[in-house]
Amino acid sequence: MTQTTAAPAPSASKQNLVLSLRGITKRFGAVQALTDVDLDVHEGEVVALVGDNGAGKSTLVKVMAGVHPQDEGTITFDGKPARIGTPAESRDLGIATVFQDLALCDNLDVVANLFLGHEKTSAGTLDEVAMEKRSWDLLRQLSAKIPSVRIPIASLSGGQRQTVAIARSLLGDPKVVILDEPTAALGVAQTAEVLNLVERLRDRGHGVILISHNMADVQAVADRVVVLRLGRNNGDFAVADTSYEDIIAAITGATDNAVTKRATARASQPEASALPGHVSVAKTDAPEGETR
Ligand SMILES: Nc1ncnc2c1ncn2[C@@H]1O[C@H](COP(=O)(O)OP(=O)(O)OP(=O)(O)O)[C@@H](O)[C@H]1O
Numbered sequence: 385m386t387q388t389t390a391a392p393a394p395s396a397s398k399q400n401l402v403l404s405l406r407g408i409t410k411r412f413g414a415v416q417a418l419t420d421v422d423l424d425v426h427e428g429e430v431v432a433l434v435g436d437n438g439a440g441k442s443t444l445v446k447v448m449a450g451v452h453p454q455d456e457g458t459i460t461f462d463g464k465p466a467r468i469g470t471p472a473e474s475r476d477l478g479i480a481t482v483f484q485d486l487a488l489c490d491n492l493d494v495v496a497n498l499f500l501g502h503e504k505t506s507a508g509t510l511d512e513v514a515m516e517k518r519s520w521d522l523l524r525q526l527s528a529k530i531p532s533v534r535i536p537i538a539s540l541s542g543g544q545r546q547t548v549a550i551a552r553s554l555l556g557d558p559k560v561v562i563l564d565e566p567t568a569a570l571g572v573a574q575t576a577e578v579l580n581l582v583e584r585l586r587d588r589g590h591g592v593i594l595i596s597h598n599m600a601d602v603q604a605v606a607d608r609v610v611v612l613r614l615g616r617n618n619g620d621f622a623v624a625d626t627s628y629e630d631i632i633a634a635i636t637g638a639t640d641n642a643v644t645k646r647a648t649a650r651a652s653q654p655e656a657s658a659l660p661g662h663v664s665v666a667k668t669d670a671p672e673g674e675t676r
């Protein structure tokens with residue numbers, strides 16, 4: 385059963401459409417990871433990309449990041465047809481992707497991590513002053529709470545590392561920033577910090593694609609939620625007009641299963657429904673009675 389009826393998304397957003405995918409299909413041998421997937425991102429819009437394990441979220445991210453180019457389908461960027469065949473082509477177009485592992489070097493300081501592979505030089509030597517200044521500029525833009533840019537990444541918290549990875553993605557002045565599960569490993573305060581960062585990115589006009597399993601995060605910052613299920617689109621919702629239960633139903637593909645029953649039960653208890661993020665949508669395939 386598909387769940388595409390509730391609250392159609394405001395695709396006629398006032399903002400400019402930046403990135404538009406149409407009919408994206410991707411196979412890995414016999415595995416059909418994506419079938420005919422559409423996705424739009426506007427300037428200054430946060431789009432949450434959600435779905436159960438194996439729904440195709442990371443594959444879609446990798447298509448946009450140039451890691452796994454699509455087999456079929458078209459991509460339009462800034463109104464022009466685009467080909468994203470390699471990670472460099474994705475970056476050059478104006479798409480920055482922060483992968484879940486962040487790819488930071490623990491033993492290097494913040495400045496070195498921000499400029500890894502893109503070091504500024506002056507008269508043949510590293511221009512540390514210019515790099516440090518640019519680092520502070522970037523972190524200030526994000527209102528980031530980093531005590532010093534000269535401390536090794538190893539001594540930063542998870543949220544601060546995420547901040548550094550996001551700041552690094554902004555060096556190329558991207559129009560679209562893709563964040564793959566940025567809050568997955570974070571505590572409450574650090575999650576709030578990263579969600580603030582996502583809002584900063586939106587305020588600065590970036591289009592943001594946020595992959596998350598946490599509905600509380602999604603409802604806190606996203607403007608729109610795009611649901612993938614079994615590699616296909618299964619809903620495109622305006623967050624403001626959509627209930628938590630509608631999103632969960634689209635993710636699970638059914639209204640009558642353990643997760644949606646629990647969600648409905650919680651919604652009818654006022655104090656419990658204030659914490660919808662406590663139901664993990666990542667585990668919805670567990671048989672009833674075994675929900676974790
Ligand atoms: N490199 C690959 N080779 C073969 N199959 C793959 C590859 N990458 C992904 N798949 C398959 O494609 C499907 C979609 O996987 P994908 O990683 O995109 O899901 P996901 O939505 O990101 O899931 P999760 O929430 O678990 O991260 C799965 O069936 C997966 O096994």
Ligand SMILES: [Mg+2]
Pocket residue numbers: 441442443
């Ligand atoms: Mg994934």
